[in-house]
Amino acid sequence: MSxxxxxxxxxxxKGKRRILLGNIAGVLLxxxxxxxxxxxxxxxxxxxxxxxxxxLEWRTWEFFILPGLLSTLKAAAVAVVTSIAFGLLFGIGRLxxxxxxxxxxxxxxxxLRAVPVLLMMIFLWLALAQVGFIDDPIFVAVVTALTLYNxxxxxxxxxxxxxxxxxxxxxxxxxxGMTPGKSLRSIEIPQALVAMLPAMVxxxxxxxxxxxxxxxxxxxxLLQFSRRLGVGEGNLLQSLLIAAFIFILIxxxxxxxxxxxxxxxxxxxxxKVKQTEDPELAAAAPVP
Amino acid sequence: xxxxLSLFETYDVAGxxxxxxxxxxxAAIWSFILGTILALMRISPxxxxxxxxxxxxxxxxxxxxxxIIAFGVLGLWGQLNVVLAEDFQxxxxxxxxxxxxxxxxxxxxxAIRSGVNxxxxxxxxxxxxxxxxxxxxxxxxxxxxxxxxxxxxLGNVLIALTKNSTVAFxxxxxxxxxxxxxxxxxxxxxxxxIFFIFAMGFVIIVVPIGLLTTWLSRKLAVAx
Numbered sequence: 001m002s003x004x005x006x007x008x009x010x011x012x013x014k015g016k017r018r019i020l021l022g023n024i025a026g027v028l029l030x031x032x033x034x035x036x037x038x039x040x041x042x043x044x045x046x047x048x049x050x051x052x053x054x055x056l057e058w059r060t061w062e063f064f065i066l067p068g069l070l071s072t073l074k075a076a077a078v079a080v081v082t083s084i085a086f087g088l089l090f091g092i093g094r095l096x097x098x099x100x101x102x103x104x105x106x107x108x109x110x111x112l113r114a115v116p117v118l119l120m121m122i123f124l125w126l127a128l129a130q131v132g133f134i135d136d137p138i139f140v141a142v143v144t145a146l147t148l149y150n151x152x153x154x155x156x157x158x159x160x161x162x163x164x165x166x167x168x169x170x171x172x173x174x175x176x177g178m179t180p181g182k183s184l185r186s187i188e189i190p191q192a193l194v195a196m197l198p199a200m201v202x203x204x205x206x207x208x209x210x211x212x213x214x215x216x217x218x219x220x221x222l223l224q225f226s227r228r229l230g231v232g233e234g235n236l237l238q239s240l241l242i243a244a245f246i247f248i249l250i251x252x253x254x255x256x257x258x259x260x261x262x263x264x265x266x267x268x269x270x271x272k273v274k275q276t277e278d279p280e281l282a283a284a285a286p287v288p
Numbered sequence: 289x290x291x292x293l294s295l296f297e298t299y300d301v302a303g304x305x306x307x308x309x310x311x312x313x314x315a316a317i318w319s320f321i322l323g324t325i326l327a328l329m330r331i332s333p334x335x336x337x338x339x340x341x342x343x344x345x346x347x348x349x350x351x352x353x354x355x356i357i358a359f360g361v362l363g364l365w366g367q368l369n370v371v372l373a374e375d376f377q378x379x380x381x382x383x384x385x386x387x388x389x390x391x392x393x394x395x396x397x398x399a400i401r402s403g404v405n406x407x408x409x410x411x412x413x414x415x416x417x418x419x420x421x422x423x424x425x426x427x428x429x430x431x432x433x434x435x436x437x438x439x440x441x442l443g444n445v446l447i448a449l450t451k452n453s454t455v456a457f458x459x460x461x462x463x464x465x466x467x468x469x470x471x472x473x474x475x476x477x478x479x480x481x482i483f484f485i486f487a488m489g490f491v492i493i494v495v496p497i498g499l500l501t502t503w504l505s506r507k508l509a510v511a512x
Contacts (some may be wrong), residue, residue, distance in 0.1 A: 006404060006412045006430055008333045008422070019333050026336035044368055114494040115487045116451040118465050123483040126472045130479060205350065212352035216458050223355055227362065237363045244351050244359070251350035 051235040068225030076208045079146035086147050087154025094159045097180045112152040118213050121145035125217045142214040150207050157199050161192030198262035205251045304467040311453040315388035323396025348394040357387040357459040384456035395445045403438025436508040443501025
């Protein structure tokens with residue numbers, strides 16, 4: 001239920017007047033807050049033309065923002081593909097009817113979900129650099145760390161997607177003589193994949209956001225390039241804002257796509273996939 | 289083995305984790321306060337506040353935390369000269385807490401809102417039908433159920449916050465991921481054991497939080 005519907009009855013004339021007054025107060029509050037920020041920034045000279053004009057030059061985009069965006073997207077795209085592969089593998093592992101496989105897959109997934117991505121990234125970067133036969137240890141470390149974490153989350157999505165299916169699906173598969181493994185692969189996983197598609201697209205947002213962690217280990221992505229640009233031009237604040245703006249734009253598009261998908265697919269899954277009702281599902285909800 | 293134990297003598301591992309716990313604790317409090325205010329804005333019938341809440345959530349949920357934390361130290365401190373404490377390290381720590389709180393407030397807001405959304409409309413209608421006005425209905429019927437529904441998602445936010453406290457590295461805070469990097473660089477012979485010390489440290493902190501919130505959310509679940 002929508003929160004407004006639950007909490008508030010349809011307003012009468014008196015209520016409407018109060019809401020109007022509240023609205024005016026709200027607008028003033030929000031404008032006051034924004035105005036304060038603008039005045040504070042202007043007092044520090046952050047609106048000087050010199051700080052913003054670099055973004056009107058092609059050079060800035062050609063040498064800083066676009067190469068940065070490209071490496072961000074490259075790391076995220078590779079990590080999306082490998083995460084799905086990892087997630088499917090371990091998701092099926094967690095559903096296996098062979099107990100030891102289930103335990104091992106469960107242990108790996110739970111471990112990887114509890115360890116911060118940054119910790120894995122730094123470890124992989126330094127370990128790979130020490131091993132030495134990999135050309136680009138930073139890139140490999142970024143992608144691998146993203147894969148290990150997000151792959152585990154996708155594995156949980158696969159598992160909860162299969163658990164969310166009606167029991168009759170498996171029973172029917174058994175009745176026509178399929179083995180449990182065959183039923184999982186041919187009947188349950190394909191349906192679960194459709195149901196979990198929106199949640200998976202939301203997970204791509206997490207992958208894209210976490211790719212910015214590469215900044216810390218020196219991966220030349222959007223944030224890194226923006227900082228270089230900002231240091232060079234003396235407009236760090238503006239460069240970081242532009243970088244944030246680009247991230248927000250892409251992620252917002254991805255989130256909207258996930259929402260659309262969820263509505264589009266609801267007729268195939270018979271219900272809108274809700275994530276808060278079942279704690280199992282909630283555990284797999286895409287929190288950063 | 290002696291070699292391994294000497295790590296704990298040379299480096300203050302517990303101290304580094306203590307910094308992460310401090311970051312998590314303060315950011316949890318501030319993001320809970322800010323997130324609750326935002327959630328109230330989003331569920332109020334006042335359009336301008338709804339708009340502000342939604343804009344905040346959409347902006348900060350879609351910005352990488354690394355960008356926010358880096359902005360704190362490079363933008364707020366470096367460019368705007370925002371100083372939250374005289375001491376350098378305390379200043380960085382507070383800026384990181386600020387960044388973590390601003391980011392996670394968006395998720396707290398959504399967690400609380402999803403809790404309110406679990407309450408069926410019939411509950412509110414029944415409350416009005418027996419003559420309860422807005423405040424008693426909210427206090428006695430809707431919010432108790434909504435808060436129970438919000439336990440599981442809030443637990444997830446707390447777990448994410450605990451792990452994300454390592455991102456304070458980007459804000460020049462010396463905490464566990466920072467110490468791990470230093471230790472691996474100086475003790476290249478013990479790369480894997482060092483990683484496992486820190487990884488297990490987080491497992492020990494995160495897994496009980498997860499078990500506790502799952503248990504709590506099941507215990508408090510509203511039977512429907």
